[in-house]
Amino acid sequence: MSEYEKIYGYARVSTREQNEDRQIVALKEMGVPEENIYLDKLSGKNFERPQYKRLLRKLNKKSVLYIKSIDRLGRSYRDLSEQWRIITKEKGADVVVIDMPILDTRRERNLLGTLISDLVLALLSYVAESEYRTIHQRQAEGIAAARARGVKLGRKPSPLPPNFHEVYQRWKNKKISVKQAAFECSMPQATFYYRAKGYKNTNLINE
Numbered sequence: 105m106s107e108y109e110k111i112y113g114y115a116r117v118s119t120r121e122q123n124e125d126r127q128i129v130a131l132k133e134m135g136v137p138e139e140n141i142y143l144d145k146l147s148g149k150n151f152e153r154p155q156y157k158r159l160l161r162k163l164n165k166k167s168v169l170y171i172k173s174i175d176r177l178g179r180s181y182r183d184l185s186e187q188w189r190i191i192t193k194e195k196g197a198d199v200v201v202i203d204m205p206i207l208d209t210r211r212e213r214n215l216l217g218t219l220i221s222d223l224v225l226a227l228l229s230y231v232a233e234s235e236y237r238t239i240h241q242r243q244a245e246g247i248a249a250a251r252a253r254g255v256k257l258g259r260k261p262s263p264l265p266p267n268f269h270e271v272y273q274r275w276k277n278k279k280i281s282v283k284q285a286a287f288e289c290s291m292p293q294a295t296f297y298y299r300a301k302g303y304k305n306t307n308l309i310n311e
Contacts, residue, residue: 109167110140110162110168111134111135111140111170112136112140112141112162112167112168112169112170113128113131113132113134113136113140113141113142113169113170114141114142114155114156114170114171114176114177115128115141115143115144115176116143116144116146116153116156116176116177117143117144118145118146118147119145122145124143127176128141128143130172131202134170134200134202136170142155142158142159143155149179149180150178150180150183151178151187160190160191160195163191163195163197164195164196164197165195165196165197167195167197168197168198168199168200168210169191169197170199170202171199171200171201172202172203173201173202173203174201174203174207192209198210264299264303265290267288268289268299268303271285271288271289272285272300275300276300282296
């Protein structure tokens with residue numbers, strides 16, 4: 105019989121559209137019961153995740169936690185290191201990273217084994233955070249380059265109401281207030297003002 109009373113698994117995907125099946129299969133192959141697998145569909149930028157918090161309350165010295173890869177636990181180097189400390193030191197549980205066998209706290213429970221695990225964890229968590237930042241930097245650079253080429257990003261604005269031109273003309277000539285104009289166009293005042301400014305800039309009307 106295993107020395108561990110409870111075997112747990114943790115999986116995470118960044119969005120609800122992403123598929124967690126590969127992680128779940130890997131956890132089950134390690135012997136984790138399905139009812140002991142906790143899944144969050146949230147970003148890894150922090151540990152404000154409901155299922156992770158539930159899992160953390162379950163861990164103790166007689167439990168082992170499996171995760172498929174270190175970035176499924178988290179991406180922030182500082183936060184990831186802190187959570188690793190909480191799990192292994194405060195809770196006393198063991199952790200097994202399936203894709204990185206050296207990160208298995210069940211092995212070599214001595215000072216050297218702990219030192220090696222801590223060093224590898226520090227390196228991997230730093231790499232995970234660096235990759236995450238690089239991806240976001242490239243995305244930002246791609247958006248900036250697209251805008252520089254005149255590519256319009258974001259959702260296409262909704263069509264203007266049929267009476268917009270007539271209402272706009274009366275508002276522009278100060279015959280009605282922006283509040284009245286917005287009411288007649290069935291839109292908030294800020295939206296009317298924004299659309300009116302864009303309408304003017306398109307040169308669809310003669311100033």
